[in-house]
Amino acid sequence: MTTVSLTVNGQSVTADVDPRTLLVQFLRDNLRLTGTHVGCDTSQCGACVIHLNGQAVKSCTVLAVQANASVVTTIEGIAEGGELHPMQAAFREHHGLQCGYCTPGMIMSAIDIVNRKGNALDEQTIRAELEGNLCRCTGYHNIVKAVAAGAQGMAQAPMRQAAE
C-alpha cells in the first residue's frame, strides 16, 4: 500500500491505496465521490473527466499516486453555496443531458474548454473540442448549445471562474 495525500474539492485527504489504484477508483471507492463515472476502459469516453491542478484529465488514466500533492476538482466541487456553476446551469437550461451518465465529464470538459478557448465559442470549435467525450443520448445538439451558453455564463461570473 502507498500513502497519497491530495486536496479534493477544497478538502485535504490522505489514504493508503494499492499502488495500481486509478484516480477515478480512488475518488469513487475511497472518497465515495460517485459523480465521476467510468464509461470505458480505453480512455475514450470522457465520463471520468475531472480537473487536476486546474486542467481537465481523464481520471481513469491517472494513478491515484500520481495525483499525490495535487489539487483535484470533481463535479461535486463546482457548485458554490447551493448555486450551480454557470456550466451546470447551462446544461440544465438547454437540455444538454438525458440519462446524465456522461454529464459530469461533459461539464468538466466544457469548463476546461472555456478556460482554454475563451467565452465566445463557435459551434465548430465546441464540436472539435468535445472530441474526448462521448454521449449516446443527446446527439450532441443540445450539449453544443449548452457549452456555448455556459461559456457566456462564465464570462458573466468571472469571480467564480477565477476562484476555481
Next chain:
Amino acid sequence: MTATGIGAPVRRKEDQRFVTGQGRYVDDFNRPGQTYAYFLRSPHAHATIRSIDTGPAKIMPGVVAIFTGDDLAADKIGGLICGWMIHSKDGSPMKAGPHPALAQGKVRYVGDHVAVVIAETLAQAKDAAEAIVVDYDVLPAVVDTAQATKASVQVHDVSPDNTVFNWHLGNKDETEAAFARAKHVTKIDLVNNRLVPNAIEPRAAVGEYDFGTDNYTLYTTSQNPHVARLVLSAFIGVAPEHKLRVIAPDVGGGFGSKIFIYAEETVCVWAAKKVKRPVKWTSDRSEAFLSDAHGRDHVTHAEMATDENGKIIGLRVHTTANLGAYLSTFSSSVPTYLYAPLLSGQYDIPAIYCEVDAVYTNTAPVDAYRGAGRPEATFVVERLVEKTARELGQDPAEFRRRNYITQFPHATPVIMTYDTGDYAASLDKALEIADYKNFQQRKQESARRGKLRGIGFSSYIEACGIAPSQAVGSLGAGVGLWESAEVRVNPTGSVEVLTGSHSHGQGHETTFAQLVSDRLGISIDQVSIVHGDTDKVQFGMGTYGSRSGAVGMSAIAKAIDKVIAKGKKVAAHVLEASEGDIEFKDGRFGVAGTDRSLAFGEVALQAYIAHKFSGQDLEPGLKEGAFYDPTNFTFPAGVHICEVEIDPDTGVTSIQRWTAVDDFGVIINPMIVEGQVHGGIAQGVGQALLEGAFYDQSGQLITASFNDYCMPRAIDLPSFQVGMTVTPCPSNPLGIKGCGEAGAIAAPPAVINAITDALGHEDIAMPATPQAVWRAAQKARMPMAAE
C-alpha cells in the same frame, strides 16, 4: 397551456442531481460487506469444455468463492429465456437451444460466461480468474449471417442447420400476381449492419440476501425491473417473486440493451446467498462489447413492383436475421413482428410478402436495439422507394407523395391498421425547411469546389406504444404489454405517482409530473414520480418501444380520473351538495352555478381527516390505481431529409443539413421530444456512417472497444432542424404516439440515399466509412475517366 402543463418545454426536475454528480446509478451503490464478482469469459467462439480446474485460483488472495455452470445446475437454477414464441411457416415452434447463465459443457461465442470469481476486491477477482485452468476443445465457428445455414458447424443440437425459424408474413399469391403484372421491378440487396448499443453506463448488478427475512435484493441496470423480477423468479428460479426486490435506480441509457435478463444479474442474486454477502458486478466496456446484446444484423433481398402510373403495387422481401449464439429475451420478436408489419411504410401497397429466416451463429446474442426491427424495415422500404424513383426518373419526394396512404384507418397487407396520419403535411414542411427547391444550386456550388452533393429522403413509419396485450399474445408474446399506475394523494395535497414505466434518460420525472399538474391543477413541484423499485411499484412492464407516453402516461391519466371522481364525492360531503353538482376545474372542486369551491389540497385533507362523512358512505383516503391496456399500436411517422457533401478525394462524407419533421401526436414536453429526436438521429447516422460490429472468421470480435468501434462524436454530426406536425393519436386518451426511436429509424436510409444520390450509383453498404465512400466514388468516376 400553463407554464408547466401539457405542451410546455419544462426544464427537467431530475437534472439538478445529474448536473451536480448526485445521480445514483447501480455502481454507486455499495452494500456492507460487499464482495466483487468477475466473470471468466470464453476466449473462443465455439469450443467444448473438457474440464475447468478452479483449484489454483481458489487459494489466491481474497478469493471468496468460484462457481461454474455445475454449481448453478446443482441448485436447479434454470437457463435464460426467450419470451416470445415464433412459429415457422410449417407450424413448428422456433428451435430454442439451452442458454445456461454459466456454460455447461460448451461455449458458443467469445465472451460466453464460463465461471464467476467472487473476491474481496475486483482486482483480486480478476487476478484469480487468470489462474482458472479451462481445457477447451476448440471447434470451428460459424459467423457469417448469410452463410449460417450452409455451414458445417452446428451451434445448437436442436438445430442441425442453425435455423431458429423460417417465418413469413403477408400474402404470397397476391404478391406474386402483382409482380406478374408489374410494369417495372426494382431490386435491391441490403445488409443491415450489426451494432453495439453502447449506453455510456455499462451494465451492473448488486445482489444481496438477508438471512433474517429470506429476502433478496437486486440492484440492476434495467429498463423493466418488474419483468426482470418475474423472469428471475418464475423462469430462472433464483428466488420467489415475493421475496425478490429489484431496484433499477438511475440508469445511464438503455436503447434496448437493458431490457434483457442476462447471466450476470442472475448469478449475482444467486451467489449472494451462496457466499452470504452482497455480490457486486460492474461491466467494463470490453465486456460490454462482447456480452451486451447486439442489434440489427440482417441480410436482405427485396423487390418493389410498380405499375405504368408509377404506383407501387407489390413488395417482396427475404431476410436472413442473425440472432447470435443464444436467443436473448425478446430476440425472436425483433426480425418478425417488430419488422415485417412495418414493410408497408407510409405507402399504399396492396400486396406484400416477407420471409424471414433466423439463424444461430457463434456471435453475441442479438436483440432489440433502439427501433428494434423498425429501422431494418424502414431501411428496406426507403432504399427501395428511392431506388425505384430514380429508375423511373421521378423526383423522389413526388414519387413518395404519389404513393402515400391518405385515407385512415388504413389496413396494410401486413397486419397493421394505421389509425391516423398526414404524411403529405410532414413532407411539405420538410421540403420547406430543407430548402429543397434550391438544392440543385447548392449541388452546383459544391461541384465547383470539386465536391459531390447529394440529398436523401426517409419517409418512415413505426409502430410504438407497444402494445395491446391480446394482440401481442396472439402473435407469440409471453406477457401482456399494458402498463400500471398508482396516484397517491397525500393529506397535504402533494402527489406521488407510482409508475411501471422506467426512466433512463427520457425525463419521466418531469413529463409525468406535467400531466399530473395539468390534470389536477397543482404545481409540478408538488408531484413526485416513483419508479424502478418493485417494493414500491406493484407491477409494470417497463420502458421500451416508445411506450411510456402512450401506454404509461395513459395509465396515469386513468388513475387521475379516478382520483378526481373520488375527490368529487369528498367535496360533495364537505360542500353539502349533491355529487352530481360537483365540477372539477382549474384545480378546484366547486358546486355548479355557485361560488362555493374547495382547492384540490383542501379536498385531499378532508379525504384523510374524514370528519365530514361517515365510513359507511365513503371510504377515507385518496389513492387510486389503474392498469391501461392500449387498443392499438400507435403510428408515429415523419420525413427526414439528409443533405451530404462528399469529398471524392478522401471519401469523407459531411452532413450539411438535417431536416426532421415528425408527427408524434400530442406532445407533453417539446424540449424533451426534440432531444429524443436528436439522439435517435445520432444513432442512425452512427449506423450509416461509422458503426459496425465485425467478427473475423474465427469468431473474434474485432471491434471490441471504443478505439475500434466508431461511436459518433460531436464533430461527426451537424445541428438538426427539427419540425413537428400533429395528428393526435385516437388510440389512447392523451393522443400521444411516442418519439423515442424515430430518429434511429429514419436516419440510416436518409444518409445512404443522400450518399448514393451524390455518387450517382447504388452500391454503398453501411457503415459508409470514408474508405467505402472513396472506393465507391472512384467507381463512379470510372465512366468519366473513360470519356
